[in-house]
Amino acid sequence: ETPEWVTDGSADKVAAAVLDWALRNNATLYCHWFQPLGSSGLRHGMTGQVQNSMFEFDKQGLPKWSFTASNLLKGETDGSSFLHGKMRATHSAGAYAVLDPTSPIFLRGDTVFIPSCLVSYNGDPLDEKTPLLRAADALSREGKRLLKHLGYEVSGVHANIGLEQELFFVPREAYNRRLDLQMTGRTVLGRDAPRGQELCDHYMAPPSLSSPALSCMQDVQNQAFKLGIPLRTRHREVAPNQYELASLYGTMTTQIDQNLMVMQICEEVAVQHGLAALLQEKPFQGVNGSGKHNNWSIATSDGTNLLNVKQLQATTGTGEIFPVIMAAIVKAVFQHGDLLRLAIACPGNDFRLGACEAPPALVTTHLGDDMTSFLEGYINGSSEPYTAQTKQLDLGVSVLA
Structure with a gap:
């Protein structure tokens, strides 16, 4: 440190x-x-x-x-x-x-x-990493300064992320016949596939033991684990031959480095199984492209999650810090949305817009009704702590709680 x-x-x-x-x-x-x-x-x-x-x-x-x-x-x-x-x-x-x-x-x-x-x-x-570490320094420096003004002294503040890697596994023999796929990562010429994802039959369907994709993902997980990278989740994605691998969350720089290595392992192991791993955002027209969801949070160096209301209040003994953190995040997104989009969505992402795929060309903080009501109440002088509202659903089945 x-x-x-x-x-x-x-x-x-x-x-x-x-x-x-x-x-x-x-x-x-x-x-x-x-x-x-x-x-x-x-x-x-x-x-x-x-x-x-x-x-x-x-x-x-x-x-x-x-x-x-x-x-x-x-x-x-x-x-x-x-x-x-x-x-x-x-x-x-x-x-x-x-x-x-x-x-x-x-x-x-x-x-x-x-x-x-x-x-x-x-x-x-x-x-790419030097600017990232500069941003990490700025977050820690200004985060410590803000928390000190709020009566909470910490030695550092950092970002935690969890990355979800989507990709396609396609037969390598077919991949080798497509120069456009090899050179650009996308199909540039040709017709749409006669059948796509219209029946929603691929998403989270059981991985087939007869498919090389499952054995490929198993090998990827094994190789990653030997490097200290625990890939916790694997499943079929929406488009045919599309899959997802997700690791346990961790500190920002570690997660990014591990994701880079996971992508390299996917490309190398796929060859051994007669497959090609396609990591480009939109390899095929007419079906979903691949994203990399980034589940983000910020925490102190002692492990207190600044977005976990109960944990933060138990550590600090006050409910005054959480709404200030939320206000800072909302203002940052509002004030620097253009820079966020520039960093997040490269031009290739534009091919994914629409339908049930990538988000539109807007960067927003949708807080939900509970959080919005809490912040509005805090602005108006309420001292009530934030509590996520829950309700009991009647599923019509006695054995399901």
Whole structure:
């Protein structure tokens, strides 16, 4: 949580532990793993890396395995061939991959993966993660400041997310015949399928034991679990051959890194089952496209969910904090809806609009009747705590409560 660990000797201990862990698992390489700008839908895995061996010779010329704090904290590479928006001068083409301590190191195959940021020679971000961490810093800094004014002192505030990954698994033999699918991720030519999702027969239907899609998802879950990624949910989605995998929620940076790896695993494992994994938003016209629902919340560093009314009130002893948090969120969405949409919905998402698919080109905070009534009452001076209203449904069946 603090940068002092880099210089107080802790980094050396971490590097030594990583080396011991790697060698015990027959891993002899490491890489700084980053997400270059503009890589979505273009490069395999949407990430970049250079895999380096831990083998070297000591001063006496004897072979040894070595992984130091310097190796852990930073890697240097050529930044000239990444998208940079003219932030990199020709005479300073170097780039640095810097360890992101908010996301855990993991091991895959013979390589240790070190989640990292990629910056230019002058410190300009060449990746997607550096701006994300800047936003995380701003959230923590201003969140602490706000809560302190409300009488609740915390050491930090962070975002938790849970990502739901939708995708298509299609026969690879058919995929190999479609150059448009291979090059763009979408079918550009041809007719609509003679049968789509009109009968609603695919959504949450039982995965067939005779289908390679089920065995593929099982392998994806097994490989992900070995990397410390618990994929909790799998099911059929609305469109034919469309599926969803969802992981347990967690901190923002960890969840994003894990989702990147899950998508890469899906693409690789699908090949082994004679399938192709399609991750583009709208591969086929006339049926649903694939989304990535982002279930978002904010919490303090001690684990208090700021959107959980009962937990927040039990921790702080006051009901004054929750409505202020809600007001800040509503104002942020109202004031910065254009930036939110820019960050959330890329142009490919426009193909998904309408029907029961993606939301329209509006970013809103639909609070529901209970929350709206509570906030209106609070504005008018009410001190009643927020309580989600429930009602008993009569299903006409005695054994169903």
